[in-house]
Structures are given as C-alpha cells and as structure tokens.
Amino acid sequence: MKNKWWTEQAKELQRVADINDQQGFCKSIKNIYGPAEHNIAPIRSPKRLLLKDKQTILERWAQHFTMLLNRRNLVVHKIFDDIPNAHQAADVDVPPALAETVYAIRSIKNNKPPGPDGTLPELIKEGGQLLHQRLHDLTQTGWNQERIPSEFLTSDLQHH
Incomplete structure (x- = not known):
C-alpha cells in the first residue's frame, strides 16, 4: 500500500514537471513532505544562557533593541565644526x-x-x-x- 502511494506521488510529480507546472510541482512536494515546520532559532542571553522558548526569545529581542536604540549619544558636536563644507554645484537648479x-x-x-x-x-x-x-x-x-x-x-x- 505504501509503495502504491509513492508510485502515485512519483507519477503526479512527473506529470506536473512534464507540463512545466511549477505551482503544481510545489504543491506535490508539499503533499509528500507535509507543511514546513516553523522552528524558532534559539538565542543567547547576556549571561550566555541558551534561550529556547518563544516568549523568552521575544523578551530578549525586546531587551536587545531597547538597549541598542536608547543609548546615550556620545558624539562630540565640536568635531563637526572642524569638517570643511563640501563644494555645492551651482548648476543643479x-x-x-x-x-x-x-x-x-x-x-x-x-x-x-x-x-x-x-x-x-x-x-x-x-x-x-x-x-x-x-x-x-x-x-x-x-x-x-x-x-x-x-x-x-x-x-x-x-x-x-
């Protein structure tokens, strides 16, 4: 019975490949292998612990971007005064x-x-x-x- 199922799947794959039906080919492949699994990639905490569950990973990303985007600005604006102005083309307008x-x-x-x-x-x-x-x-x-x-x-x- 299992061999018959594989034979039918192979024939269907060959049929859609012969008529260049890419959408049908992908559908047949999904039928054989099943839907794609959506795994969550583990990440590390600041203390190097491996985080695997979805909620902890989301909290870690939120913490990471909060820290990244809310830093103090350490730019010394006096430096910009020393940079010469670039020549501006007069014929642009x-x-x-x-x-x-x-x-x-x-x-x-x-x-x-x-x-x-x-x-x-x-x-x-x-x-x-x-x-x-x-x-x-x-x-x-x-x-x-x-x-x-x-x-x-x-x-x-x-x-x-």
Missing part, C-alpha cells in the same frame, strides 16, 4: 538645456515596446527637431511647475 533633452531622446534604446499611447521609441527618436523641441518645452513646463505630468509615470520608454 538650472533647467535642462535643449541639447540635454535631445541627448536623452537619442539615448532611448531601439526595439522597445511602445508606451501606453502606442508610440514607438524609434518614432520619438526620429521625430525631428520640431518634436524634440516640443518634448523639451514639455520638460521645461514640468521643471518650472515642479510637477511631473501623470502620463510620464506610465511611460514604458527607457533610455540608457
């Missing part, structure tokens, strides 16, 4: 130039799927100066309003 927009457009990879509007990346790349200018104007509008149009968030276009 400057809107992108047309050349940067054109460079980004030309960097779009070919053979990518169209965006939600059905436009192929190649059409945008080869759209010419007028399209590039319009896209740049749209970029400038978003920059000046400090808001990204929601349509940009669903785009599938990718550049590298």
Whole structure:
C-alpha cells in the first residue's frame, strides 16, 4: 500500500514537471513532505544562557533593541565644526538645456515596446527637431511647475 502511494506521488510529480507546472510541482512536494515546520532559532542571553522558548526569545529581542536604540549619544558636536563644507554645484537648479533633452531622446534604446499611447521609441527618436523641441518645452513646463505630468509615470520608454 505504501509503495502504491509513492508510485502515485512519483507519477503526479512527473506529470506536473512534464507540463512545466511549477505551482503544481510545489504543491506535490508539499503533499509528500507535509507543511514546513516553523522552528524558532534559539538565542543567547547576556549571561550566555541558551534561550529556547518563544516568549523568552521575544523578551530578549525586546531587551536587545531597547538597549541598542536608547543609548546615550556620545558624539562630540565640536568635531563637526572642524569638517570643511563640501563644494555645492551651482548648476543643479538650472533647467535642462535643449541639447540635454535631445541627448536623452537619442539615448532611448531601439526595439522597445511602445508606451501606453502606442508610440514607438524609434518614432520619438526620429521625430525631428520640431518634436524634440516640443518634448523639451514639455520638460521645461514640468521643471518650472515642479510637477511631473501623470502620463510620464506610465511611460514604458527607457533610455540608457
């Protein structure tokens, strides 16, 4: 009887493997081995005693994080006064130039799927100066309003 059960399990495993049914394969494996056991890993107390029961382990973790997160701050703030200030780039707040927009457009990879509007990346790349200018104007509008149009968030276009 046991041999028959194993034979049936083996046939079922082979069947789901043959049709590449990964979910069915995992289900069959669970059927053979049973549900996974959720063991709790023991930990050590500050006195190096091995703690095995769930409640004691939870109390130890709570104690550990309380001690870790509630330490006194031993930082001497005077040290920060001696650290020189890093150079800040002055052009960070400057809107992108047309050349940067054109460079980004030309960097779009070919053979990518169209965006939600059905436009192929190649059409945008080869759209010419007028399209590039319009896209740049749209970029400038978003920059000046400090808001990204929601349509940009669903785009599938990718550049590298």
